[in-house]
């Protein structure tokens with residue numbers, strides 16, 4: 001039962017042992033991976049199987065949790081009354097000024113030709129007395145279309161999130177990725193009205209992804225651009241699909257992380273600007289996380305003329321990685337929520353600030369529900 005799964009996770013947390021509990025978008029199955037010791041294991045070459053937790057800075061290693069104990073239970077989300085948070089959250093004026101300054105500096109560097117786009121972010125700190133497990137359950141109830149998770153390692157920390165962005169999904173050789181960028185607030189019964197700034201910042205991501213993949217994948221297909229809802233926000237999204245060569249996963253992940261949806265363009269100069277100017281360490285925010293090389297059996301029926309109809313089994317290998325957005329880190333009773341947004345030459349600093357406020361509500365919302 002789901003309750004048993006949560007109880008096992010609580011016991012693991014009390015014993016200060018590593019675990020991750022998560023649910024994929026639109027699924028009911030909640031999975032938990034529990035590690036028996038508190039060692040930190042790292043991904044070496046992406047041929048391993050387990051759950052990856054990778055930082056923004058790809059020079060730093062990706063943590064791998066492997067399944068000493070695997071659990072999976074169905075959970076049917078409950079409808080919760082959510083409250084419109086409005087502008088009830090107090091604005092810290094000095095933090096606002098710091099972020100606006102950072103955005104202005106980013107725009108200046110763009111105008112000087114150093115880069116075309118940079119994603120700039122900040123931390124929102126707030127008190128939180130709700131237990132991580134309760135917060136996780138609220139994420140499951142509130143964000144059914146998101147990848148919801150609670151991840152813990154005693155030597156690293158406690159992270160929670162509900163992300164709308166797939167970094168890479170593979171089933172054997174078939175893959176899907178997406179370009180997700182551009183943000184508008186969700187208003188009931190209204191379609192989002194996109195401007196050139198959003199179209200441009202999202203197109204940069206689509207072009208970048210198709211460029212970096214072009215020579216290493218086959219059958220690359222770029223889908224139609226669409227508007228998708230993520231909680232109280234709208235985004236622009238384009239799906240890209242194709243085929244990758246066997247054994248090529250590590251190089252595809254390396255090519256995709258970080259995309260200009262979380263870093264910028266050109267990647268290196270935008271990343272240098274972020275590391276040198278954001279004034280805090282993103283750690284795992286805008287990194288990626290999820291299942292790596294999970295093997296399962298797949299039943300197939302052969303309809304070949306010369307054979308009888310017979311079922312046979314084949315092994316399916318899947319990887320499902322998400323970008324770590326709309327997330328927070330818990331440190332005792334302190335919650336640190338991470339939010340950012342894409343800055344281009346057309347950005348208006350005040351609007352960019354408001355966008356980060358709107359994004360912070362994805363996490364703040366779960367503190368506000370019963």
Ligand SMILES: C=C(O[C@H]1C=CC=C(C(=O)O)[C@@H]1O)C(=O)O
Pocket residue numbers: 119121165180181182183235260261262325326338339340341342359
């Ligand atoms: C960097 C974040 O969002 C990215 C994903 C979607 C839309 C974005 C934007 O409109 O700027 C960002 O690229 C974040 O949520 O912290």
